[in-house]
Amino acid sequence: MFRTHSFVFLALLALLVLTQCTSAPDQQTQEPAETADVTDHDLSLTEEKSAQDWLEEAHNAANDVAQHSALVRAANAFQNEQRWQQAAAVLSQLSSQKITHHSQKYYRLAKARWAAEQQQWPKVEEELEGIPTQFNQREFRSLSLQLLSQAAYQRQDYWKALVWQVDAQRFAAQLNAETIWSVARQITASQLPQQRPNDVALAGWWRLVDFHHQAMTHPGSLTGYLDQWLQSYTDHDAVTLVESWQKPQTEASKGIASESTIAVLLPLSGRYQQQGQAIRDGIIARTGETNDLQVVFIDSEKEDIEAHKAQIQSINPVGIIGPLLKENVAAWATQPLPEVPQVFLNQVDESSVKQSSTNVFFALSPDTEARQAAQRVNQQFTESKSALVIAADTSGGQRMVDAFKSSWSNDKAGEPTVSYFSERGDMKATVENSLGLTDSQQRIRTVKIAAGKIIVEEQERSRRDISAIYLPGNLQQTRLLKPFIDVSVSPFAEPIPVYASSATHELKNRLGDPDLNGIIFSDIPWLVANSGKNILLSQWLELRNGWGLSLARLTAMGYDSVSLIQRLEMMRRMPGLTWSGLSGNLHIDDAVVQRELIWATFSKGEITLAEGSSNAGSRYR
Template sequence: MRLKLLGLMALFSLLSACSTTEKTPVVEQVKTQPKVEVDLNAQSLYQKALTKRDFDKIQLLYTARDKAIEEQDWQLVITICELLIESDGPDTVRNQLYIALAYTQQQDYHAALRTLESLNAKLTSPMHFYLHQEIYGNIYAAQALPHKAAPYYIRASETANKHQFNANKLNKSLWQVLNQLSIKQLEALNEGSSIQRGWVSLALYTQLYIGDATSLQAAINKWDYAYSNHPASFALPDDMQKIINVEPIRVNKIAVILPSNQSKQKALAQSLKAGVLAASENHPDRELHFIDSALTPEQISEQLTLLNPDFVIGPLLKANIDKLQQAGTLDAYPSMFLNTTPQALQSIDHFAFALNPEHEVTQAVYHFVNQEFKKPLVIAPGNHLGQRLANHFTNQWLEFSENEPQIGFYANKRDVQKMVRELLEVDKSKQRIREISLMFKGQLHDQPRSRRDIDAIYIIADATQTRLLKPSFDVNISPFAKRIPIFASSRSHDIKSDKTDKKDLAGLYFSEIPWMLPLTGTQQTLRSDFDEIWPERSTLEQQLFAMGFDAVQLIPHLRQLQMVPGKTLAGLTGNLTVNQDGDVERQLKWAQYREKQIVTLDIKTEKPTPLFIKNHQQETQEATL
């Protein structure tokens, strides 16, 4: 239920920002309709207009149009606006803008962009420009691109402020996207007009001081003095008060629901437990209580009733999460499930934290698109996980490119060399060499050629398989061809294997959680302590230790992170954020094998612009040449 409610609220705020239910100036409304007509719904007004002629018809159509926008009957809005345009009604540009608005609300973004771009040279009034920029912002916001939406919304806000338009819904949409930006993105926008600086500085204060009510209130008072009568002031009495009042979840007593030491998941549970304990080490007054996840929901409920914990962590397995969700066992407790949940989260204080491999595959796609790679090659095992992640890569990639990636699956270690040669078409090159050699006598100087269209390689494989794949690509890519960068997921990285062999992986880029990379400061001390106590832990067990540690570290920040989506928490498993659905999302780090060491890279992965928007932008540029 919470997912549906929050989803509908977000969708409404993002996509209905241009509704004219606000009393913005409407130049074509000549006179007020009689009350009997105004009380009719949009469809009835439209049908009545069709019975009229000339001026009376046009006037009723405008009333029906505004009523249809109010009722969010977007198909009727399009029908009426098209009829008004055909009838040469006043302000054709505004009717076309309302058509673009309706397309946006129907999620037909292609049609909305075509309409907006056809109007670029026809915006003859401030209201035209205001609506034009706002609808553009809505489209980018709907694509989860707040950094692209913000400049459009800001320009619309500047126009509304200058010409005193009522822009309540625009203000809410702009405030929402600014709260999704990181501090670095906000700082890059903190320039320009006083309207722009006022919006951005208020969003910066929110991120910098959330959780510190005294400092935040002082910053708001300073802002209010510097930006009196600013359009962002709407947020001060309500939204900002909510942020000021948000209280961290108390963590004096934590219940952790994990498999017992007698279960098959004993090693996994112990690793998670060790992470939870390590994160609580500096809190001697904190109580930790561990509950066996194999117990029935009724038994777990009894234990929770006796404990009355401030927060519950777990369970780990989806089956155990499902049974507790169905029984409503955790409904009364703030909780964090340690996996993706089979059902939607029902409580505003329920969260889900999973080491989801799709997160890093998506991150790889974003990086490839931002690097302007055109034809990536994806290598994965032919098992269920390999196919799932390769399919996820393809689906994500096709949002940004019209070229399908090349996918290669291997069955086993023996299959690797053959598969690499076939994918790079080296075998075809060798066959051509043999055919030519039969045509000529004497010694031929030959060198097999690999295909030239592949410009990036992404390996989804474990450490052993990666140590076979990387050298196979190295020897089969033509020495005179441009070197193809090779990337891998975190599955390719294994600390134990690195101790004895790194040379075959030289040059390989890979994504990884910070805990598995060279660390500094307090994290380095924690790493040293871990290696001393548990020197033989597997990669998965180390990842789960980091997950348990981050789960505890997240608790006081969960509400704040969800309220301000652009805010992040640096964790052992990545930079952590919380989306509106309560899911913890991770951004991993990039690293590279260089000679005999691993170097962490400062690569920021930002969601690229979808293909359909880029195509529209290119078409517009070509049309202006």
């Protein structure tokens, strides 16, 4: 309440000051170019004058030009004091035409800072265009460049963000290599310029990022790359940072034999034996392609965690894969083996996890598919149309809906429309209600009653404000919903694209499905690359006759987990690194393996890659 009253009071005060100055009978408004700025001096972010002092100076100003100069400084002072609403109140009363050339840069910086506070990043870049070089004070120069870096970072232009950040650090009171690396580590291979920059400082960061991307093909080469970097950039700001990365690698490498061992914890007996065997198949397939790895499998369902730890320590492995079951993952996550990289094959509540720089969580979460479906619809359809989600009224269906909504970013269209069905008999009515046919039929009946014997057009009209429909249910549910959707869309309306999850893709329709023609679904690359006819998949399906695609996805997960163990240290250090795996394009963010899936279409009785699908998994098809 106090803050609200304070904001209103200051806004009124600013308005009162302007009114008093501009309404004086003998006062002539002068153009800024012809008037000396009474406060025409450089500001400081740490100066002694408070915002209230500047408001008082504005109140006593001789003319409205001097008054505006004081109010610009008041706005900046409010922002320095973290009083953002008060600063906004002052800025809202200013007129750009009455601000001198000298004060314009402070005015635009203040507006940019307010835009950043409101997370309006395009506005930040607009306000600061050409402004940083106008500042003589190091702190203002650094602040404006930091804001530009933050704006580029938020729109995921990480290279541009790095360029601004390196420039900002030149004017900072104290250089911070960690801050620069926090930006550089996000740069993907596609964003990195092919040519090394001419600027020496920026070139050092460019080379550091480039070496990490090169080392993804042969992870053992990273140590040599970093040694080469240290020799080439002896005076670079990142030397201490790179040296800190090298020490653990050097010490760890002393006890590793030429043939490294990976310990694998899986349920190889009991209720989840098939799932454990599927993952084991993938691990064996991947390690069989290498000459320097051997694997020791441990049944997580036999003995306890302490016995498993003792066995693993006797092996002295370079990494651990597993366990798979959530309760086992939770137990290990709270007390992992120190300094041993571990890829957990499930995800647990973050509050119960002991933070470690060597552990990651790798899970085939259905939520990932729903989030990526929302992102794809946003990218494909930028107009102000919303999406429709039709899901089963179950905990799983509601979770998928929540995940879809959490990644929806089309502000023009508002929240997606959600419709739930409880049973098979509800589906037709749910689709008709969702697409507006029920309302259209009611309008037709009303008009026919009013028209009497006059012939009235009886063709129902479906909604035109839906860009796409998402069906997160299983194959049976999608098969039942698809015909209702087809007949519910008006024949003279544009077809509405229908998206589905990998649950729609099963063994029985892995090579195509005429009944689902037109449906676009997400899945792991291994199951849809080359229309699902790749050699490794065919061999596995012959070996595991009768197993379904849900187990095949676990096999791909096991295959990729070996590649992750080999690259875990650098992928944790640099989220911009991506590995093209059988289960998707993989990168690590906040200790969680993020999967970019591939999109495919049921088309004329076969499966084809959807337009714009990535080349995930291209290395091992």
